[in-house]
Amino acid sequence: MADAFKDSFKQFANKKQEILSKLADSHEERIINTLKNLEDEIIADLTSITDGGAKLNTRLAMELRPNLKRLIEQNFLKEADSIVSEYDEIVKEYQRFIKPLPIPDQFKTLTKPDLKVINDLKMLSYSGFEDVGNRFLDTISNEVYQSSVTGRPFNEMVKNIRGQISGVYQRSNENAVNRLVDYIDKNRYSENAQIIAKVKKAREILHTKYASDILGNNMRRYASQIAQDSLMQFDGQFTLYKGKEAGISKFQYVGTNITTTRSFCRRYLDRVFTEEEARSIWQQSWRGKSGTDPFINRGGYRCRHSFILYDDDWFTEETDDNIQEQTKVNQKVRKDQNSFKKTGTEKKLLDSSFLDIKDDANNTIVKAISILPALKKYTTNKGKSFYNQSRDELSMRQYSDPQKFAEVYRHEYGHRIDDNFLRYLPENKRKQIKEKLKKLGAIDNAEQGYIFENVRNTYSNYASMKILNDRRRIKRNFEDNKKKRLAIKNSRPVNDDDFDKYLTQVLKDNPDFPLSKKELYSLFEFQGNFNRGEMLNLITRTTVDKGLDDHMDLFMDYVGAISQNKVGFGHTIEYYRDFTTISRKYGFAVTDGHTSEAFANFVALTTEAKYGQSYLKLMRYYAPETTEMFEQMIREMENVLWVIQDYTEYTKKR
Numbered sequence: 001m002a003d004a005f006k007d008s009f010k011q012f013a014n015k016k017q018e019i020l021s022k023l024a025d026s027h028e029e030r031i032i033n034t035l036k037n038l039e040d041e042i043i044a045d046l047t048s049i050t051d052g053g054a055k056l057n058t059r060l061a062m063e064l065r066p067n068l069k070r071l072i073e074q075n076f077l078k079e080a081d082s083i084v085s086e087y088d089e090i091v092k093e094y095q096r097f098i099k100p101l102p103i104p105d106q107f108k109t110l111t112k113p114d115l116k117v118i119n120d121l122k123m124l125s126y127s128g129f130e131d132v133g134n135r136f137l138d139t140i141s142n143e144v145y146q147s148s149v150t151g152r153p154f155n156e157m158v159k160n161i162r163g164q165i166s167g168v169y170q171r172s173n174e175n176a177v178n179r180l181v182d183y184i185d186k187n188r189y190s191e192n193a194q195i196i197a198k199v200k201k202a203r204e205i206l207h208t209k210y211a212s213d214i215l216g217n218n219m220r221r222y223a224s225q226i227a228q229d230s231l232m233q234f235d236g237q238f239t240l241y242k243g244k245e246a247g248i249s250k251f252q253y254v255g256t257n258i259t260t261t262r263s264f265c266r267r268y269l270d271r272v273f274t275e276e277e278a279r280s281i282w283q284q285s286w287r288g289k290s291g292t293d294p295f296i297n298r299g300g301y302r303c304r305h306s307f308i309l310y311d312d313d314w315f316t317e318e319t320d321d322n323i324q325e326q327t328k329v330n331q332k333v334r335k336d337q338n339s340f341k342k343t344g345t346e347k348k349l350l351d352s353s354f355l356d357i358k359d360d361a362n363n364t365i366v367k368a369i370s371i372l373p374a375l376k377k378y379t380t381n382k383g384k385s386f387y388n389q390s391r392d393e394l395s396m397r398q399y400s401d402p403q404k405f406a407e408v409y410r411h412e413y414g415h416r417i418d419d420n421f422l423r424y425l426p427e428n429k430r431k432q433i434k435e436k437l438k439k440l441g442a443i444d445n446a447e448q449g450y451i452f453e454n455v456r457n458t459y460s461n462y463a464s465m466k467i468l469n470d471r472r473r474i475k476r477n478f479e480d481n482k483k484k485r486l487a488i489k490n491s492r493p494v495n496d497d498d499f500d501k502y503l504t505q506v507l508k509d510n511p512d513f514p515l516s517k518k519e520l521y522s523l524f525e526f527q528g529n530f531n532r533g534e535m536l537n538l539i540t541r542t543t544v545d546k547g548l549d550d551h552m553d554l555f556m557d558y559v560g561a562i563s564q565n566k567v568g569f570g571h572t573i574e575y576y577r578d579f580t581t582i583s584r585k586y587g588f589a590v591t592d593g594h595t596s597e598a599f600a601n602f603v604a605l606t607t608e609a610k611y612g613q614s615y616l617k618l619m620r621y622y623a624p625e626t627t628e629m630f631e632q633m634i635r636e637m638e639n640v641l642w643v644i645q646d647y648t649e650y651t652k653k654r
Helices: 002-049 058-063 065-085 088-098 112-150 154-166 175-187 193-208 219-246 263-268 275-282 320-337 344-353 364-371 402-420 427-440 459-480 482-491 496-509 517-523 532-539 550-563 573-577 592-606 612-622 624-643 647-652
Strands: 250-254 272-274 306-310 377-381 386-388 393-397 581-585 588-591
Touching (some): 065 219, 088 219, 154 219, 219 306, 250 275, 263 402, 272 275, 402 459, 427 624, 459 550, 496 532, 517 612, 550 612, 592 624
16 A cells, blocks of 8 residues: 555645644634633623722622633633534544554444543543633632722723733723734734734734733633643544554654744654654653653644654555565665765664765765765764774764754764874875865964874864964953843843844844844744743853753854853863863964864754754854864865775775
């Protein structure tokens, strides 16, 4: 069924995602409209019972609670019950999906135990809405009671209640306000530039002319979030249940990749996991909901990604003819596309780690890897990853996160290129390129204090003077921007909309910063969870803390190696001091530890599939001379690679 099923499988994944998205959008819209009605009915009831506030007293305030409870049940919880009943649409879609699967027939129909599980999951989803209803019943009741005790004006109490229900975009007794609120509600997810501008203008009018309160802790926020998340949680738990029931052990993480997609989700979209693998990855520390159930929380609040059942056998025919034909195809692919010219574990790890360039035989890094002999020894360990030149051994710590593993593997292979490239050049070419690199690196033995005795013959050593220049530059920038960093710390807003405006101003005040706002949001997880301060400090070259996303570690290690950790982090100063000093200037010393770590990070960052270009821009921004030197050294590498043609000959030299 392989080829025929591939298309239908993909169609199912897309269809399921479409259904989930439509249901989630519909449910959120219905909840918001229900809350509008609830808000108006509560205010009308309060107005009627208290005679417009004239009879508001403590006894009456306490007696109002049953009325409030009734209104919440008749409006909010009634709509919630209707929403949860529609989760059956997901169940029906699964039934259509599993019908053609090669699994026992008894798993293709819903049994009584299945129906019980479905009902239990729906009840669990409904309980989330109940929790929100009870929480805000207490909040609103307390507001009424406090108003009666303190003598708070009735109109002020009404305003507070509207804020506790609707939050940011409060409705009022003014038609003009309500028209603005309705327009924002209707168009807040529009991608039309003109409509986006109008929504922005409507917000400004609400916040300025009508002084609408900005209240984040409101019923609307939590209820609309539950309307989306409970649906996705139901889907995830039902998927896991059906998989276990049918003996399917793997799940694919699917969904769309948009600008607001969390980096965690970008990392794992379309990947296939066993339940154990998924749980292990989701237990790591990440910005969203770390240490939680992947089949419940996916990428965090409001995440639209989901899991679907997956089995390798569904995509492979079992006939001998097909196996033979596929073997021929695989052999051809290996022959035609093995750009790294490696086999076994080394090829597998290279292919999975250098995703963006693995099929580009013309890429300089690919060429450099291809001319190196096969790695003599690959090991795994429970400590630190490393590359040892004398043994030609690359050892990897076992990371549960495949993305982290790939990053570190690229870094360590960068060390291998750095340590071995010059060794495999003929003597005349090696001498020639050394002299050229000395000129490029402005290395002068007498004037610059360049030391080359007893130093590993690594390629990156020739960037040492550039590192010294950038170290001084980074130190000066850090000192010059202390006031900026303090101003940011004292004034940065926490509200997402206000932060966006603030970020626009910060970028305007720093016109040389190379990344756009869109690129910044892509690097950081813009879901209200990221460290805003670190994003802003990055712009002003004052990032010093470990508050950045995990996938920024290599960049900060790059800056740390160049600046001696004045800015950035990674290896310790003691680590760098264990290496031989190769250059001194400005009262600084550079060892071959600084140069080799910087180069390995440069290789790892520029070959990153998604953010390579963004990292390169940041490296040029922080350390322009070092980065330019490494770029030039890669180009020079390409100029001499052609002399390493005889693979066998250079293997003998090892």
